[in-house]
Amino acid sequence: MRKFLLLFWIVLIMPGQIMAAIDVYEFPTEDERRRYQKFIEELRCPKCKNNNLAGTNSEIADDLRRELHKMVLEGKSDDEIIDFMVSRYGDFVLYRPPVQSNTLALWAGPVIFLLIGLGAIAWVVVRRRGLSGAETALTEEEQRQLAAILESEKADSQKSKN
Numbered sequence: 001m002r003k004f005l006l007l008f009w010i011v012l013i014m015p016g017q018i019m020a021a022i023d024v025y026e027f028p029t030e031d032e033r034r035r036y037q038k039f040i041e042e043l044r045c046p047k048c049k050n051n052n053l054a055g056t057n058s059e060i061a062d063d064l065r066r067e068l069h070k071m072v073l074e075g076k077s078d079d080e081i082i083d084f085m086v087s088r089y090g091d092f093v094l095y096r097p098p099v100q101s102n103t104l105a106l107w108a109g110p111v112i113f114l115l116i117g118l119g120a121i122a123w124v125v126v127r128r129r130g131l132s133g134a135e136t137a138l139t140e141e142e143q144r145q146l147a148a149i150l151e152s153e154k155a156d157s158q159k160s161k162n
Contacts, residue, residue: 025069036072039081040065042096046089 027033040053045061053061053068064085071081082094091097099107138146 025065027072032072035078036068039068039072042094043068043085044093044095046093052095 025036027036037054043053043064045051045053045056045058045064047058047060048056051061053064068081071084076084085093091100091103097103097106
């Protein structure tokens with residue numbers, strides 16, 4: 001029964017949903033179509049949080065795509081379009097927000113964490129090299145004791161074999 005319901009869903013319902021999600025906007029020139037496509041791929045949907053405008057079916061994304069289409073056809077510049085979107089929805093709509101005091105942690109965070117990670121790795125490597133050097137340096141007395149222990153172990157193992 002579950003397989004039947006899944007098959008029913010895939011065959012009858014999903015194609016309608018998929019086709020409903022396709023927006024078709026006409027542009028007089030290929031350059032305008034490319035600009036529009038660039039914008040819907042680079043601007044984030046305010047509702048969906050981590051999807052661009054091209055990858056969501058939300059109502060607000062539909063509205064923004066319509067608005068972008070209108071602005072591109074009106075001949076607005078890229079800066080005017082970005083300024084409009086930022087003034088309306090804030091820097092959140094940009095996947096690459098500008099470096100400002102309120103976005104400094106966003107831009108500097110990955111670099112800081114990378115440096116901390118590299119520092120931790122360097123510290124572990126230096127520490128291990130220091131310990132391994134100290135462990136292998138035996139005094140002459142310790143070397144004689146070690147040789148005596150090894151010799152006695154060798155003699156014991158010979159006796160047990162016989």
